[in-house]
Amino acid sequence: MAAISGEEAAVKKNTSKKGSVMVVGGGISGIQSSLDLADAGFKVYLVDENQSIGGAMPQLDKTFPTNDCSMCILAPKLVATSRHPNIKLMTASEVKGLQGEPGNFVVTVNRKARSVDEELCTACGDCVEICPVRFVPQLPEEKDVRTEMNDEDVKKVDEVISNHPQDESSLVPVLEDLNEVFNHLPEMVIRYVSQVLDVPLSQVYNVATFFTAFTLTPRGEHTIKVCLGTACHVRGAPRVLDEIKLSLGIEPGETTKDGMFTLETVNCLGTCALGPVVVMDDEYHMVTPGKFGDLIEDFKSGIAKPIPKPEGVKK
Amino acid sequence: MSPLKKISSVKELEQLIDRLEKEKRGWKGKTIVVPGGTCGNARGAGNILKAVNEAVEKEGLKDVKVRATGCIGYCSQEPMILILPERVLYPDLDPARVLEIVQKTVKKGKIVEELLWKDPAGKTISKMEELPYYNKQKRMITGNTENLDPNSISDYLAIGGYRAYMKALNMTPEKVIEEVKSSGLRGRGGAGFSTGMKWEFARKAEGDIKYIICNGDEGDPGAFMDRNLLEGSPHSVLEGLLIGAYAIGASKGYLYIRKEYPLAVRTIRNALTQIRDIGLLGENILGSGMSFELEVYEGAGAFVCGEETALMASIEGRAGEPRPRPPFPAQSGLWEKPTNINNVKSWANVTLIMNKGADWYSKVGTETSTGTMLFSLVGKSNNSGLVEVPMGITLKEMIFDIGGGIANGNKFKAIQTGGPSGGCIPESLLDLKIDYDSLTKAGAMMGSGGMIVMDDKTCMVDVAGYFVKFLMDESCGKCAPCREGLVQMDIILERIKRGEDRGGDIELLEELASVMKDASLCALGQTAPNPILTTLKYFKDEYEAHIIDKKCPAHVCKALITYSIDKKKCVGCTLCATKCPVNAISGTAKKPHTIDPEECVKCGMCHDVCNFDAVEVV
Ligand SMILES: Cc1cc2nc3c(=O)[nH]c(=O)nc-3n(C[C@H](O)[C@H](O)[C@H](O)COP(=O)(O)O)c2cc1C
Ligand code: FES
Numbered sequence: 001m002a003a004i005s006g007e008e009a010a011v012k013k014n015t016s017k018k019g020s021v022m023v024v025g026g027g028i029s030g031i032q033s034s035l036d037l038a039d040a041g042f043k044v045y046l047v048d049e050n051q052s053i054g055g056a057m058p059q060l061d062k063t064f065p066t067n068d069c070s071m072c073i074l075a076p077k078l079v080a081t082s083r084h085p086n087i088k089l090m091t092a093s094e095v096k097g098l099q100g101e102p103g104n105f106v107v108t109v110n111r112k113a114r115s116v117d118e119e120l121c122t123a124c125g126d127c128v129e130i131c132p133v134r135f136v137p138q139l140p141e142e143k144d145v146r147t148e149m150n151d152e153d154v155k156k157v158d159e160v161i162s163n164h165p166q167d168e169s170s171l172v173p174v175l176e177d178l179n180e181v182f183n184h185l186p187e188m189v190i191r192y193v194s195q196v197l198d199v200p201l202s203q204v205y206n207v208a209t210f211f212t213a214f215t216l217t218p219r220g221e222h223t224i225k226v227c228l229g230t231a232c233h234v235r236g237a238p239r240v241l242d243e244i245k246l247s248l249g250i251e252p253g254e255t256t257k258d259g260m261f262t263l264e265t266v267n268c269l270g271t272c273a274l275g276p277v278v279v280m281d282d283e284y285h286m287v288t289p290g291k292f293g294d295l296i297e298d299f300k301s302g303i304a305k306p307i308p309k310p311e312g313v314k315k
Numbered sequence: 316m317s318p319l320k321k322i323s324s325v326k327e328l329e330q331l332i333d334r335l336e337k338e339k340r341g342w343k344g345k346t347i348v349v350p351g352g353t354c355g356n357a358r359g360a361g362n363i364l365k366a367v368n369e370a371v372e373k374e375g376l377k378d379v380k381v382r383a384t385g386c387i388g389y390c391s392q393e394p395m396i397l398i399l400p401e402r403v404l405y406p407d408l409d410p411a412r413v414l415e416i417v418q419k420t421v422k423k424g425k426i427v428e429e430l431l432w433k434d435p436a437g438k439t440i441s442k443m444e445e446l447p448y449y450n451k452q453k454r455m456i457t458g459n460t461e462n463l464d465p466n467s468i469s470d471y472l473a474i475g476g477y478r479a480y481m482k483a484l485n486m487t488p489e490k491v492i493e494e495v496k497s498s499g500l501r502g503r504g505g506a507g508f509s510t511g512m513k514w515e516f517a518r519k520a521e522g523d524i525k526y527i528i529c530n531g532d533e534g535d536p537g538a539f540m541d542r543n544l545l546e547g548s549p550h551s552v553l554e555g556l557l558i559g560a561y562a563i564g565a566s567k568g569y570l571y572i573r574k575e576y577p578l579a580v581r582t583i584r585n586a587l588t589q590i591r592d593i594g595l596l597g598e599n600i601l602g603s604g605m606s607f608e609l610e611v612y613e614g615a616g617a618f619v620c621g622e623e624t625a626l627m628a629s630i631e632g633r634a635g636e637p638r639p640r641p642p643f644p645a646q647s648g649l650w651e652k653p654t655n656i657n658n659v660k661s662w663a664n665v666t667l668i669m670n671k672g673a674d675w676y677s678k679v680g681t682e683t684s685t686g687t688m689l690f691s692l693v694g695k696s697n698n699s700g701l702v703e704v705p706m707g708i709t710l711k712e713m714i715f716d717i718g719g720g721i722a723n724g725n726k727f728k729a730i731q732t733g734g735p736s737g738g739c740i741p742e743s744l745l746d747l748k749i750d751y752d753s754l755t756k757a758g759a760m761m762g763s764g765g766m767i768v769m770d771d772k773t774c775m776v777d778v779a780g781y782f783v784k785f786l787m788d789e790s791c792g793k794c795a796p797c798r799e800g801l802v803q804m805d806i807i808l809e810r811i812k813r814g815e816d817r818g819g820d821i822e823l824l825e826e827l828a829s830v831m832k833d834a835s836l837c838a839l840g841q842t843a844p845n846p847i848l849t850t851l852k853y854f855k856d857e858y859e860a861h862i863i864d865k866k867c868p869a870h871v872c873k874a875l876i877t878y879s880i881d882k883k884k885c886v887g888c889t890l891c892a893t894k895c896p897v898n899a900i901s902g903t904a905k906k907p908h909t910i911d912p913e914e915c916v917k918c919g920m921c922h923d924v925c926n927f928d929a930v931e932v933v
Contacts (some may be wrong), residue, residue, distance in 0.1 A: 229890030
């Protein structure tokens with residue numbers, strides 16, 4: 001793709017293909033693409049609407065799945081991008097229009113006024129310090145997530161949160177309860193919890209993805225848990241799991257297409273003498289290989305009734 | 316029973332306990348105990364309880380009590396009932412037979428011979444303590460399970476509950492710590508550090524607030540001792556916590572219990588409400604000036620959260636990642652305050668030590684490992700369940716006397732102790748004594764007490780691979796040796812399981828193991844190589860069979876086995892063909908069938924369903 005900023009519109013008539021590329025969006029993928037292209041010898045225009053490149057990555061503590069320090073990965077790339085002779089950075093810029101065809105595009109870019117000479121600025125920050133009007137750095141105003149959720153959900157979340165102390169230590173219990181209420185943790189709920197408990201979103205996300213009790217995708221109506229603990233393993237649990245996977249056509253962590261069953265695995269439910277153990281909703285079953293077919297049929301036809309709890313046990 | 320009133324002095328509590336104990340002694344009737352717990356309920360204890368209640372009502376029995384208790388340990392024989400005071404046990408019971416028992420045994424004192432436990436020769440035994448499963452056990456901590464309804468604090472007080480706490484209040488905190496120290500109690504959570512010493516560090520640490528924590532995360536797969544204790548005798552754990560709080564000077568405590576144990580969480584919550592109601596929690600408890608609060612915290616499912624620093628991180632509302640020690644929790648733990656953390660079983664032991672005295676306690680067990688240890692004996696043994704034995708008993712006694720040998724007449728191969736951090740012990744070491752030091756010397760570990768019995772149908776390479784996969788999933792990923800090392804180990808083991816020979820794989824495993832041992836951040840990574848190292852040490856021939864002979868001797872590793880049908884034995888019943896999930900079996904009725912090796916996914920279903928033993932695995 002050839003990229004030409006508005007000032008150079010004259011080139012428009014030239015039909016030969018250009019060896020230059022415009023990358024729109026300066027997040028980590030944009031940065032990496034630019035670096036790779038630039039190293040391969042293309043002229044790269046890297047456009048981002050923000051004042052600086054980097055995107056969401058600098059806001060994260062760690063990266064998935066390796067838990068590496070995210071700034072440690074990003075920072076060298078930021079420097080490399082700004083220094084690369086083949087990359088032209090266009091920050092505070094928005095793409096307004098695109099014409100032409102592959103190999104010969106004309107792009108209209110709107111560059112916002114910065115009133116600072118980028119070439120000379122060393123980002124010392126002194127101007128912010130002394131500016132009487134803008135003495136406080138202008139952070140983007142945080143939107144109230146509640147406006148994006150429906151009232152009923154807001155009420156549900158508020159109710160759960162009000163049962164716990166409003167601080168960081170309630171994070172896990174609050175998420176546990178919400179996971180139960182919504183059957184998973186919707187994105188808006190996670191954002192809302194972060195705001196109310198005043199815990200950084202990255203931390204809420206970190207916790208929500210760390211523990212197996214939480215899921216970020218909706219679960220089916222019924223949950224089938226297969227124990228893969230050691231005792232169940234030596235008594236044939238892997239074969240039971242294979243059987244269930246074949247029978248339902250899903251992998252652990254997935255939900256059947258009709259939304260009926262979610263398959264999960266756990267490491268020991270503490271009923272090892274029963275192994276291999278399969279829990280359907282809250283009922284424990286001893287399922288030796290070959291027995292799942294009958295169980296699921298029973299379950300579907302509603303015959304598999306929960307075993308009554310002893311009466312002495314209070315809820 | 317009317318709810319108990321709030322108690323405001325030690326004297327009042329004494330009087331209440333005296334009264335309840337007297338009432339209990341005065342009771343001359345029979346008690347029908349129906350052990351429940353998660354495992355019992357799953358096996359239908361609820362139906363038995365219902366049948367018992369109906370039978371008692373039908374027979375109009377007045378001086379008979381029915382008591383739903385926690386699990387009394389013999390899980391493989393559940394559901395059961397136990398009749399007190401004779402202690403007659405009817406195992407593996409059908410609810411339809413309950414009425415007969417109530418009519419004969421409870422009403423007339425006659426024993427229903429045919430429902431009793433039978434040994435392989437057919438001899439019946441009626442008394443619980445005389446069963447081979449129980450007669451080598453010493454149930455010091457779990458022995459009260461049948462005597463109390465876990466949801467009733469009066470039951471606990473009636474057996475002298477909370478006397479140990481009162482005894483502690485009459486001593487100085489230093490004296491209490493001295494007592495725990497001289498009892499020789501070592502932490503039951505795995506590492507086996509002296510509990511008294513840990514308390515002393517926490518006592519001496521400077522801090523305006525101190526915390527104590529009860530570690531009930533029990534992430535070890537194959538272990539359920541803590542669950543049983545919490546479900547069966549919650550107050551003995553809470554009493555231990557109260558004693559510990561007094562000795563250390565803690566004002567707040569947490570019970571961290573994993574979410575996978577819903578019944579345990581419910582039971583302990585209920586018990587907490589009860590002691591709060593009678594005034595054993597809160598400000599100025601029993602007028603002693605001690606103030607203490609306890610809270611239940613549900614773990615959200617991560618093995619590594621059993622590690623103390625990770626556990627505290629998750630209570631603070633962060634992901635459960637361990638941090639380097641020192642500083643140890645006793646100096647800087649929860650919210651950087653001095654914190655003492657002990658396992659559920661350790662806390663229950665404290666109650667016992669206070670009750671009976673350190674001298675009495677230290678006489679049980681061996682010199683360096685005092686007291687009893689709770690084990691969950693599971694896997695391929697005939698009997699499985701919760702076992703409490705004095706330290707120093709041999710593995711042989713454990714597996715063959717208590718466990719009743721191997722199920723289905725198979726041959727014993729190994730016993731795995733210590734969970735994912737432990738190791739597999741072979742037959743040649745069966746005379747090993749079970750205590751902290753002997754197990755560690757054998758390359759395994761006491762751990763928290765899971766014991767998994769494996770027979771000759773268990774592939775040791777597969778077991779090693781299982782633990783590596785488990786730990787790979789559970790590693791928090793913070794340090795590289797553990798995170799990356801486990802992935803590499805998994806790749807290598809998978810290769811061995813496929814029978815591929817790349818040369819030097821075993822040496823590579825050993826090298827990886829030594830790096831992980833030295834360089835990992837927490838004990839999860841440091842001990843992760845144990846399952847591999849012990850299987851390599853004791854079962855190297857199995858690894859070699861995979862790599863060199865391309866055979867899995869236990870017929871477990873799918874890539875190295877094939878299923879076929881013995882033409883001579885097959886009668887053409889078509890059962891296997893109908894059960895095969897991928898339709899790999901063909902043949903006409905009444906004629907021998909064949910398996911298409913191309914289609915076969917080696918699920919083993921045909922082998923399991925065949926009634927004529929015609930499906931062969933090689
Ligand atoms: C990976 C890992 C998992 C652990 N899991 C448990 C556990 O489930 N329960 C437990 O009581 N201790 C567990 N521990 C041990 C605790 O860190 C701690 O040593 C123990 O709770 C101290 O109690 P104790 O002195 O009574 O043994 C674990 C340790 C590690 C390294
Ligand atoms: S191993 Fe499955 S319940 Fe314990």
